[in-house]
Amino acid sequence: xxxxxxxxxxxxxxxxxxxxKVNLELKEHAIQSIIGPNGAGKTTFFNCITGFYxxxxxxxxxxxxxxxxxxxxxxxxxGISRTYQNIRLFKNMTAxxxxxxxxxxxxxxxxxxxILRDPRTNHDEQEALVExxxxxxxxxxxGKGDMMSKNLPYGAQRRLEIGRALANKPKLLLLDEPTAGxxxxxxxxxxxxxxxxxDNLGITILLIEHQMRVVMGISxxxxxxxxxxxxxxxxxxxxxxxxxxxxxxxGRGAASGLSEATA
Amino acid sequence: xxxxxxxxxxGAGFLLIxxxxxxxxxxxxxxxxxxxxxxxxxxxxxxxxxxxSYLFRWFFATSGLTIFGALFIFLLVGFVSYWxxxxxxxxxxxxxxxxxxxxxxxxxxxxxxILVLFLPQILGMYFSEILDNVxxxxxxxxxxxxxIGFAGxxxxxxxxxxxxxxxxxxxxxxxxxxxxxxxxxxxxxxxLLASVxxxxxxxxxxxxxxxxxxxxxxxxxxxxxxxxxxSDWLRPYLGGTQGIQRIARPFIGxxxxxxxxxxxxxxxxxxxxxxxxxxxxxxxxxxRSWMAMREDEDVAQAMGINLVATKLSAFATGAFFAGLAGxxxxxxxxxxxxxxxxxxxxxxxxCLIIVGGMGSIPGVFVGAxxxxxxxxxxxxxxxxxxxVYGALLVVMMLVRPEGLWPEAxxxxxxxxxxxxxxxxxxxxxAIENPTG
Numbered sequence: 001x002x003x004x005x006x007x008x009x010x011x012x013x014x015x016x017x018x019x020x021k022v023n024l025e026l027k028e029h030a031i032q033s034i035i036g037p038n039g040a041g042k043t044t045f046f047n048c049i050t051g052f053y054x055x056x057x058x059x060x061x062x063x064x065x066x067x068x069x070x071x072x073x074x075x076x077x078x079g080i081s082r083t084y085q086n087i088r089l090f091k092n093m094t095a096x097x098x099x100x101x102x103x104x105x106x107x108x109x110x111x112x113x114x115i116l117r118d119p120r121t122n123h124d125e126q127e128a129l130v131e132x133x134x135x136x137x138x139x140x141x142x143g144k145g146d147m148m149s150k151n152l153p154y155g156a157q158r159r160l161e162i163g164r165a166l167a168n169k170p171k172l173l174l175l176d177e178p179t180a181g182x183x184x185x186x187x188x189x190x191x192x193x194x195x196x197x198x199d200n201l202g203i204t205i206l207l208i209e210h211q212m213r214v215v216m217g218i219s220x221x222x223x224x225x226x227x228x229x230x231x232x233x234x235x236x237x238x239x240x241x242x243x244x245x246x247x248x249x250x251g252r253g254a255a256s257g258l259s260e261a262t263a
Numbered sequence: 264x265x266x267x268x269x270x271x272x273x274g275a276g277f278l279l280i281x282x283x284x285x286x287x288x289x290x291x292x293x294x295x296x297x298x299x300x301x302x303x304x305x306x307x308x309x310x311x312x313x314x315x316s317y318l319f320r321w322f323f324a325t326s327g328l329t330i331f332g333a334l335f336i337f338l339l340v341g342f343v344s345y346w347x348x349x350x351x352x353x354x355x356x357x358x359x360x361x362x363x364x365x366x367x368x369x370x371x372x373x374x375x376x377i378l379v380l381f382l383p384q385i386l387g388m389y390f391s392e393i394l395d396n397v398x399x400x401x402x403x404x405x406x407x408x409x410x411i412g413f414a415g416x417x418x419x420x421x422x423x424x425x426x427x428x429x430x431x432x433x434x435x436x437x438x439x440x441x442x443x444x445x446x447x448x449x450x451x452x453x454x455l456l457a458s459v460x461x462x463x464x465x466x467x468x469x470x471x472x473x474x475x476x477x478x479x480x481x482x483x484x485x486x487x488x489x490x491x492x493x494s495d496w497l498r499p500y501l502g503g504t505q506g507i508q509r510i511a512r513p514f515i516g517x518x519x520x521x522x523x524x525x526x527x528x529x530x531x532x533x534x535x536x537x538x539x540x541x542x543x544x545x546x547x548x549x550x551r552s553w554m555a556m557r558e559d560e561d562v563a564q565a566m567g568i569n570l571v572a573t574k575l576s577a578f579a580t581g582a583f584f585a586g587l588a589g590x591x592x593x594x595x596x597x598x599x600x601x602x603x604x605x606x607x608x609x610x611x612x613x614c615l616i617i618v619g620g621m622g623s624i625p626g627v628f629v630g631a632x633x634x635x636x637x638x639x640x641x642x643x644x645x646x647x648x649x650x651v652y653g654a655l656l657v658v659m660m661l662v663r664p665e666g667l668w669p670e671a672x673x674x675x676x677x678x679x680x681x682x683x684x685x686x687x688x689x690x691x692x693a694i695e696n697p698t699g
Contacts, residue, residue: 050565071564072564073567073568076565076567077567090554090558090559090562092554092558092672093551093554093672094672094674097675100551101563102566104552104566104568105566109548110548111547111576113548114543114547115543115544117543146672146674146675168567
């Protein structure tokens with residue numbers, strides 16, 4: 001079954017087609033990547049899925065339910081979580097609190113409960129805290145929960161952001177360049193970790209990534225965007241050979257030179 | 264030249280002194296200067312103490328301290344702070360809270376409670392008046408701290424809710440305004456309801472606004488409310504420029520709360536309730552949503568937080584506290600005037616939050632006391648009082664931009680137990696190296 005289906009999604013900014021008739025189907029438990037040069041519309045596509053942008057045309061379905069037009073908080077409640085290209089944690093809150101905010105859709109206690117701290121609210125909060133600690137441990141941040149998130153090292157911030165996204169218990173996780181700014185060993189860690197997310201938690205993952213080693217290593221399917229349009233889709237092996245993809249990345253001349261050299 | 268040379272040498276010499284002694288010296292100097300500045304206040308206070316006042320008269324000259332008094336305070340504070348810093352080192356070395364320290368803490372708390380209860384008796388009428396004003400500002404500060412400090416919504420028209428609270432009490436309890444005046448306590452729920460409703464009404468049009476834009480719109484809202492209370496159009500209902508007089512004072516049992524020291528207890532009770540609510544909300548689910556919204560509105564929404572409900576609840580809670588403060592203010596003066604609902608009130612409350620520390624509840628108390636109290640302390644400077652006051656604020660913001668008592672986040676993870684195995688050791692080393 002398809003977790004996510006995008007049909008002819010088009011998003012315009014002024015006269016520019018940031019996305020033009022993009023189609024995409026994401027199978028359950030898949031790890032799929034979106035690649036493309038800068039400005040290809042990858043993050044715009046994420047913003048359309050999460051409800052932050054409303055596409056001018058086209059439909060996006062989550063498990064065959066239409067989600068275009070819903071506000072971001074509604075989309076999140078339906079089971080889509082995301083991380084950001086430039087880490088966007090709640091900087092002046094502790095790591096645990098970041099996770100607790102991520103659990104928002106599953107917490108029910110209201111304002112009166114918060115003031116009175118009745119047994120039910122206390123119980124809910126305690127449970128949430130236990131769960132938050134479990135998530136922290138899962139992302140390798142056990143014991144760092146009381147640190148202000150802005151004081152965490154870079155790699156830990158990336159992991160915390162993923163932890164916060166997981167706290168929503170998503171069906172679909174959107175990762176926007178999870179290895180940006182990481183050195184090779186950190187990148188390898190992160191790649192393994194993303195694999196674990198799918199294998200252990202059964203989450204479907206769609207990621208934007210620039211590091212080809214990561215993309216080729218873990219994705220089952222790769223979608224290539226260029227100037228807002230899908231120019232190719234296929235397995236890593238297929239994409240590596242695709243001339244349109246090479247053109248998009250290196251320019252026409254270089255691509256032809258490359259194919260001559262290989263020929 | 265000579266002076267700067269000497270001060271330079273002194274400054275250099277100061278750095279050579281061991282830090283423990285240096286801190287003690289700095290504290291001693293600071294306290295001596297403070298006591299000198301507060302001379303007038305102490306004289307008034309001491310006058311009320313009867314025979315023991317002779318003991319204290321020794322310290323004060325016609326303006327400032329006598330040499331003896333200055334030396335005494337200097338040595339006392341210096342010695343105490345030197346001795347205490349040694350103690351703290353010992354405590355830090357042990358790192359555990361012994362039973363004795365627990366008793367000391369309880370003792371400190373008890374003496375604070377007693378001090379708060381008898382403050383008006385100790386200070387006398389004039390200072391009770393200042394205390395009441397500080398209290399009303401604390402109450403408003405607690406509310407605005409939720410709106411700005413917790414939820415990050417820059418509201419410059421906060422005085423509007425204060426005005427609505429005050430005027431509702433006025434309209435309902437003053438025989439000038441209504442044929443069937445009711446008591447303060449009967450009118451209070453209506454005043455609170457009116458402020459909260461106004462909070463929600465203001466909240467609706469500004470839902471999509473952020474930062475500067477929000478500040479401008481709320482500023483306008485505050486002015487609208489003030490101008491409405493001033494207008495001839497509403498004069499039959501709100502009294503126009505004349506305001507409303509003969510507002511009912513609150514009764515507790517048979518006692519009518521009239522004097523500053525009686526009203527002080529009403530204000531303290533209101534602060535306790537408001538402080539409790541603010542404190543509980545801060546660490547609640549709602550408080551976290553507010554703070555997430557303050558940190559990054561888009562991401563907060565992407566976490567599933569409904570921005571409409573969350574913003575409105577912040578505005579409504581803030582308006583509730585301001586309405587309460589306004590109601591007490593009206594009862595205290597037994598009148599309400601448009602002139603007391605001006606923009607300066609909003610600005611003062613905003614200032615006290617910034618001075619105390621954004622988002623910090625103790626900061627509201629400290630900020631209100633410093634901001635409202637310091638003009639009184641600075642009487643020594645006579646005509647230059649507000650010049651010095653302004654300079655103090657500038658210096659303070661340069662030296663301590665985070666506020667006098669900055670917000671501290673609660674420790675959650677290591678709350679119940681300090682398990683040694685949950686400490687950083689089990690983190691993959693690759694994640695530890697920060698890059699780029």
